[in-house]
Amino acid sequence: MVFSIRWLAILAACGLAACGDKPKPTEPQAAFTPVAVSPDLWKEFSGEKALAHVRTQVEFGPRPSGSSALEKARQHILSTLAASGWETERQEFKETPVPGRGETAFTNLIARFPKPAAQRVIIGSHYDTKVMNGVRFLGANDGGSSTGALLELARVLATAPAFAAQFELVFFDGEEAVVSFGSAELGPDGLVGSRHYAKSIRDRAQQYKFALVWDMIGDKDLTVTLPSDSPKNLAGALFTAADQLGLRRNFGYYGQQILDDHVPLATLARIPAMDIIDFDYPAWHTSGDTLDKLSVESLEIVGRVTLKMLISELGAK
Ligand SMILES: [Zn+2]
Numbered sequence: 001m002v003f004s005i006r007w008l009a010i011l012a013a014c015g016l017a018a019c020g021d022k023p024k025p026t027e028p029q030a031a032f033t034p035v036a037v038s039p040d041l042w043k044e045f046s047g048e049k050a051l052a053h054v055r056t057q058v059e060f061g062p063r064p065s066g067s068s069a070l071e072k073a074r075q076h077i078l079s080t081l082a083a084s085g086w087e088t089e090r091q092e093f094k095e096t097p098v099p100g101r102g103e104t105a106f107t108n109l110i111a112r113f114p115k116p117a118a119q120r121v122i123i124g125s126h127y128d129t130k131v132m133n134g135v136r137f138l139g140a141n142d143g144g145s146s147t148g149a150l151l152e153l154a155r156v157l158a159t160a161p162a163f164a165a166q167f168e169l170v171f172f173d174g175e176e177a178v179v180s181f182g183s184a185e186l187g188p189d190g191l192v193g194s195r196h197y198a199k200s201i202r203d204r205a206q207q208y209k210f211a212l213v214w215d216m217i218g219d220k221d222l223t224v225t226l227p228s229d230s231p232k233n234l235a236g237a238l239f240t241a242a243d244q245l246g247l248r249r250n251f252g253y254y255g256q257q258i259l260d261d262h263v264p265l266a267t268l269a270r271i272p273a274m275d276i277i278d279f280d281y282p283a284w285h286t287s288g289d290t291l292d293k294l295s296v297e298s299l300e301i302v303g304r305v306t307l308k309m310l311i312s313e314l315g316a317k
Helices: 005-014 048-059 068-083 140-158 192-207 232-244 262-266 296-314
Strands: 087-095 104-112 119-127 165-171 207-215 222-224 251-253 273-277
Touching: 005 296, 048 068, 048 140, 048 296, 068 087, 068 140, 068 165, 104 207, 119 140, 119 222, 119 262, 119 296, 140 165, 140 207, 140 296, 192 207, 192 262, 207 262, 207 296, 222 273, 222 296, 232 251, 232 273, 232 296, 262 273
Parallel strands: 119 165, 119 207, 207 273, 222 251
Antiparallel strands: 087 104, 104 165
C-alpha cells in the first residue's frame, strides 16, 4: 500500500487522467443482470483458508516484482484459481519504474468465471511486496493478506457459478514503489500493475459496474479505514453489510485520501472504485509485517462483510 501527500497534491492539481492521455468519452453502461444467489453465501468464507494462502505466500520469502519468489506466488495463485474452475490470464508487460534502474517484468493475473457476465465487478489485490534495503520484508499483511483472502473468495464464488460470472478478479503486480514515495513524481513508480490494467480496459470500461480493492486486511486489531475518495454508495453498502453482521465497529473512514490500486481504476478507467484497507497498522513497511500480526478472525470479517455487500448489491432481489 502506498501513501504520499506529495502525490496527492499532484493528483489534486491535475488528476491522473488529465496528466496523461485522456479516456474516450464514456459509452452507455452495459446492462447489468442480477442473478439468484443464496443470501447466506457469505457464511462460506473461511478466514482459516484465507490465512493458509497467506502463509503459503510468506513462505516463498520477500516477493518483489521480477523476483523468482513472486513467480512462485503466481503459480500458487493460478493453480488455486484453476482448481475451482476460474479461467486465468497472465497480463505481462515491461516497464522502467525508476529511470536509470533498468526494466522490470510485471504480470497482472486476471481471473474470470466461464461465461462471464456482460457487466462485471472487479475485485483486486496486489500480490507483490515492497523492496526494502537491509530488511527481509515478508509483507504478510501488505500484499499477503488481501491475496489470500481473494483466493478464498474465488473458492466461495465458484460454488455459485452464475454469481461468480459477475466478477473479474485481478491480482496486481507492481503496486509497491521502488523508491520512497516522498520523493517520487506521479508515476512511473508504484501502482504499475493497476495503471497498466486500467489503461487496458479504459476503452471498454462500461463492462465494469464498480471495483473493490482489498489491501492490508489481516491485522489482528482490525480497523478498516476507507479513504476519503470512497464512492458514497459503495461505502454505505459496506457499512450496511457490516451492521447486518454486527461488525460495524470494525469499519470506518480514514479521513484522507490513500493512494492505492483503486486510484488508477477510478481516474484512468473512470470506474467507481473503493479501497477496503486497514491503514492503522503499526508494522506497515517494516520487518515486523509477519504472520503473527494477522488473525483468522480479521480475514474472515473482511471477507464475509464484503461478500455480504456484494450479494446485496448484485444478487437478484
Ligand atoms: Zn505497501
